[in-house]
Amino acid sequence: MKAWENFLKSEEKELGSSTVKKWLSTLRVLRYDPANLHLEAKDSFQAHWFEEHIRPTLSKRLLGINKRPVKVYLTVAKGGATASGKDPKKTKAIESMKLQWESPDASQGFTNFVWTDSNQIINKILQEVVTKTADPSFNPIFLHGPPGSGKTHLLNATAVELKKAGLKTTFIRAENFTEHLVTAIRAGQMQQFRGAYRHTDVLIIDDIQIFANRASTQEEFFHTFNELHLAGRTIILSSCTPPGELVGIEPRLVSRFEWGITLALHVLKKNDLKKLVWQRADERGLGLTEKSQDFLAETFTQSPKSLMRAIDAMALRLPPKSGSSPEELKRVLADLISSEKASLITPDKVIKTVAEYWGILVEDILGKSQSRECVLPRQIAMSICRSQLELPFTKIGLIFDRDHSTVISAIRHITKKQEADNELSSSLNSLIKQLFYKN
Secondary structure, three states: OHHHHHHHHHHHHHHOHHHHHHHOOOOEEEEEEOOEEEEEEOOHHHHHHHHHHOHHHHHHHOEOHHHOEOEEEEEEOOOOOOOOOOOHHHHHHHHHHHHOOOOOOOOOOOOOOOOOHHHHHHHHHHHHHHHOOOOOOOOOEEEEOOOOOOHHHHHHHHHHHHHHOOOOEEEEEHHHHHHHHHHHHHHOOHHHHHHHHHOOOEEEEEOHHHHOOOHHHHHHHHHHHHHHHHOOOEEEEEEOOOHHHOOOOOHHHHHHHOOOEEEEOOOOOHHHHHHHHHHHHHHOOOOOOHHHHHHHHHHOOOOHHHHHHHHHHHHHHOOOOOOOOHHHHHHHOHHHHHHHHHHOOOHHHHHHHHHHHHOOOHHHHHOOOOOHHHHHHHHHHHHHHHHOOOOOHHHHHHHHOOOHHHHHHHHHHHHHHHHHOHHHHHHHHHHHHHHHOOO
């Protein structure tokens, strides 16, 4: 039946080929006509999975002649295992899922976060969350900012304090939420999955933008969000962009993200980085001159984490209160300085990565060619330089040898195009992840 074959192909894009191969392709087609399809599941596990995850979408996605829905009848083969039977593989899969919960990093607390005038409101709101056990003033709380702005640090700090207060707190990266969902689907244990995520006092999810273009994940999270919000449970989310600029996320989810409060974080400026250096060095018993503080703040700019790693290394490699000069620090931290330079995300690295992704030369992106093969990657490279590196339009124009108005037009074009082009959105997200989220 052509309609069923087309449906399986479309589901591969949503669930992945391995899931479709295991759960849908193995369904036996007993008979069919233009308006009806009779399927047979090998056991009740497969039938239960189908009813829970596929049946709700059939009327919109399995269409026959004249785009009319095909009615599906499902039976279980005689002798098939029952849902009450034990399947070691499924049990092992669920046990694995339970073991993959993330524990907050206790070293990332509120006390060693660098608070500035611009983020004091965030401090106030998160402190309110950890001191109040119910009825949050804002729900959800949505943090957004570029890599290195401290989103994960604050989520960790909040989760640590909530657990100390005795609240059941679920802290997870968005990518792992999807992995848990797939594991539960394959094991036929969606009831356990939902119990884990919906019976919690606080749900904290980092990097929500990773849900982009994952329809099944967004569908499940939509219902999880609704149930928690209705019960007055706190939801805290983070993303690299504000809700209204998320691409590949369903409007109904975006609107819910905006129900509470949206808070922006920014990469630390030089003076704030110096404050971080002084604070961390004092904790480690290091005596640093102002020149040494300047050197560290100007050298380790990739993220506050790399700066703190350098100071921790100094504590191990230098005697206490040594007051080392910048020249001495260059020698002692030579390996970390080399690593910092290699990992630093620059406009040149963005352009090179985009060129490699599209199989063209750097010269093609920076050149004058107006062919689609060059224009689209060029516009995407400009967009990343703006959204992730926060470069001014004029600076981007100098890099690409274009007028700043051309840069503005190109970035607006990409932003608008993402909303309608899932493939482009997926490519952009892959590039950003490749550049900024390797670890």
